[in-house]
Every structure is written in C-alpha cells, then in structure tokens.
Amino acid sequence: MPDITAVPCPPTSAAEGRKDIRKEYVHLGRSEMVLLTSWWQREDGEFSLTARWPAPAVGLGYDQRMLTQTVRQSGLTLAHAAYGAPLSDHTVLNYFDFTVAPGFEVPADAPCDLAVEVTVKNAKTRGSRVISLDMDFRIFRDGRMAARAESEFGWLSTRVYRRLRGEHFEVDWNGWPLPDPVEPRTVGRSAPVDVVLSAGDHPRHWQLRNDVDNAVLYDHPVDHVPGLALMEAAHQAANAALYPVQFEPTTVTSAFERYAEFDRPCWIEAEVLPATPGETSVLVTATQDGETVFRSRLGGPCG
Template identity: 30%
Template sequence: MTTMTIGQAESSQGLGSAEPLLVKQTVPPRLIRRINSSDVFVTQLGIVAEDVFEVGVRWPGSHSFYAPATPRWHDPLLFLESVREAGVLIAHAGYHIPMEFKFLTNQKWFHVDDPEGLRTNGGDPVDVTMRVTAKDIRRRAKSFAGMLFDVECYRDGSRIGTAAYRWSCVSSAGYARLRGQYRDALPEVPAGAAPVDHELVGRCASIDVMLADAPGENTWLLRVDPAHNVIYDHPMDHVPGNAIIEAGRQAALLASGMPEAIPVGGELDFHHYIEFDQPCTVTAHPVPGTNTIRLAFDQGDVRMADGSLDLCNG
C-alpha cells in the first residue's frame, strides 16, 4: 500500500480513489472524537478492498480507565472501545463523513473467542489488528446516513474476537433539531446517592463507579461523575455510550456476585439518549443456568437501552 500522511488521508477522495488510504502515524484524537492522546488506541488504517479496512490498534500496558481487568487479561471493554475508535476513524478518513456530523450508536455486539487472546504482556503494550467490513450502507440524499461495521480482531495472526457496531449520523443542524431542548444540556454532579463500593464492581477508584444504590432487587441508579476525564473528555449533551456500557458491566458484576469476572461477549441496543435531568435505573438479572446477565436501562417509564453480557470468572 502507498503511504499517506494524516493530512493526505483527510483530503483524499477515499473510496473510489486510485490510491489506497493508509494512516501510519499517531492518529490525531479529533479523528476519533477524543481530546487526550492517551485515549487513542488506533494506530493505522489501510484499505484492503472496497468497504473492507484494516486497522492497527495498540492496547496500552496501563490506562487510567481501561486498565487491565486482572493482571492476566486486558479489559474486554478496551476491545469494544477500540472498535468504536476504528469505526469513527473509518467514517471520517475512509468515507469522508464531515467532522461536524454527529454519530448515534444504535447497537453494539462483541464476542471474545478465547480470553487468552486478551492476555497482558508484562506491562508492555499489545498490538492487534482489526479487519473491518462495512455493510448495510445507508445514505440520505448525497450524504451517508449510517452503516454496520463487522469486525474481526487478530493478535499474532490468530483471531481473538469479533464485534459489530451499527451506527447512524446526522449533520450538526439535523442533530440540533433532533435534540431540541437538550442540545445544550450539561452533565450534572450526582446528587444524593453515593457510589457503590468500587471493590464490588472491580474498580480501583470511586470516580470509575457508574452505579449508586437504589430501591429494588438488582436495581441501581446510573451515576456518572462529570469530572471523569475519560468519559467526559469533550462536551456532551447526554450520557455517553461508554458510560452506559461500563454501568452495564458493573451491574452484571453486582448481580452475579463475581467482582473479578470479565465480560467475554454480549450485545447492547441503544434506543434513546439517556438524559441528565432525570434518574436512570439500571437492572441486571442473571439468566438461570448460564453466565449471562440481562441488562435494562430505564428513565421514567421508557426503556432507553437493553442487552446482555456474558461473564467469565477471572
């Protein structure tokens, strides 16, 4: 493949151009909707064929939020976050979706073939490769409206997991109309309810705890501190997807009573934005005879998101 700089990649014609796209230097955080370079895990991008991409990813030996789940394994949600970053990078650099467009996550699915594929490397970074295939590409007039990314993740030539990421996008003007009164909403400091004990949800710090106690069996309140500089590393008008996924993981650990467990598969459907101005409950119920935990996020009487996680005791 022909080497190109980030600047060339952003200004090239993308699909249908004579030159294959290749990013082979540090990816600017803005290309994946991040502020801090320490939260950028994608490292390079290449076109394999039409609508098929190869993305290099480096999992750090340590991270302030996506730390190894246990000394033995990287956090599987680091894999899922890497899928998100790869998707945003491809959307901008591969399909030239304008930077001002807003992305809406519709569904995420993942499966770890073998947890050993997530093994740590003595504190050193680990490099993996993702093969991403774009499907169900939808357009709105001359613009892209969304698509599905199917992902296969490889380490040292062996497949270690798969994922899917369905998303849609709208222009900034369309997003303002969509959000209405919430378009300028700001996160609020959680009031009243203290976070659950961080050790019960496999975290090292209280700021990383996304749940507070609530009445009801296997029910908690979603609690996201706006001071969290990974969850809220740029302005947002709703609770972001990575906070919802982490809250789901923590609820699954509490419901299972296995604080050292790691999620090795699951799916989440995002139906509505979770807003800042009213409580959101998170419920988690084990499926009898399995390691699967069913999850639901409700705000008022409206189901905002739901899905499941499959746990493996670490």
C-alpha cells in the same frame, strides 16, 4: 452474535499505504485516549487499522473499555476518513454486539499492540452524505483473533440533530448531582472514579453515576450519556449481581433505544437468567422516567 471461530489475520500492509489517525476523527479531546495508531484501505469496504492498548489494572486479563473504545474509534475513523462523514455530524449508535475469545489476556506490565480488520457490510447514503455504516470488526493479537464485534453507526446533521434533541441539545456539563459509588471491587473495577453505579433502593438495582473525571468514558462535553458508558454500566451491573463470584462476559449484545439524559436519574437493573451449566447470562436494563433507554445481555463462564 459475532462468530469468534478461527479467522486468519491478513498480512500486514506495506508501510507506505498507512495513514495516521487524526484525533478529530475519533471525537476525542485527550490525545492519550486515542488507541488507534494507523489505518489503510485494503479494497472496497475492507480496511485495516492498528491499535495500542495500555496495560490493564491489576487483576484484569483485559479491560473491556479498551475493546469498546477500539471499535468506536475504528468506526468513526473510517466514517470520516474513508466515507467522508462530516466532522460536524452527530453520531448515533444503534446496536453493538461483541464476542471475546475465552481466556483472552493482554500483558499486565506493558502496552499491547493489536490489529483491527473491518468490513463495511452495508453503507447507506443520502445524496453524497453517508447516513449509516453497518460494520464487522475483528481484533487480533499476535495473529490470533481476540474479539469480534458488529455495530451500526449512523450520522445526523446538526440541523436534524438539534430538532431531535430539542431542549436537551445543550446541557450544563458536570452540573448534575454525583451520587456515591458502590465499592469498586464489587463491580470489577479498582478505583472509585471508574465506578459508574451508585446503590439503588433494592437488590440488583443501581443509579447511573456520570463522573466526568472518568476520562475513558467522558473525554469531552456531550449532550447525553455516552453509549459506551451505558455498556460499562451493564458490565459493572452484571459483575455486581454475581459478586463475589468473578464474571468476565465473553458475549455481549446491546441495543440503544432512547437517549439517556444527564439531568435526571437513570436506573440500572440486572436480572440473572437461566443458563447452561458452567455458564451465566445476565440481562441489564437501563430506564429513565419509566422508559427503557438501553438493554444489554451478557453471557459467559462464571467462577
């Protein structure tokens, strides 16, 4: 897991060194969903970015979706702006682990500014094309580290991706059945549109629901369930498995094993694992057609 021990936030760079964030770099259609505000390069493989998060829903210290979106947007921005990954390439998320400082909160009544420091640990290229970046992300609020993440992004050309995806390269966007959501409070959300789980046929078992009105997760048409939607499903499943006990995980590891398709049911299952006193650990697995597509382990204090 990424180490959250004290790491100083580097001093702010001169304003003239900053570059604006292009909406195209973060693969978003809605400008209001772009959380990053600027980026610049400190030295080879070392980058700084700034971000602004909206106030979280009432009752939340922070919104995990803002954290995962910030990491996603940071990785994509650096890939395109600093490493020349073509905008036409298709992104592959291999793994995504993060640790959050216990008790981390953002203001409940106003947007919050954060600093993001990124180290590219390993950049793989084929010829002049970048094919993967393994990155370490440190997110700071008021000079103190709030979260740390590690993730590897990969890229495939359209020709290779089309061959890989076959008949799933194109989908009937929003043409799939949308099952009813579970009660929002049971999964740590406040509105039905934010709920990604529908009741399954036995305890701690749900069907993934892909509601495209959820603008945080489904900004634009894509050919498979977004990785961040699966991570949100894991977060909600862990909360549902422990409800009514409140759970805000501080350590999360996630592995993406196969693509999750929109046109067939994807099942989410949670298992509460043994943990040290005062801590909780939940393993969440997503399966489709009997195959595992995603695994996530979430841990932290509970109660």
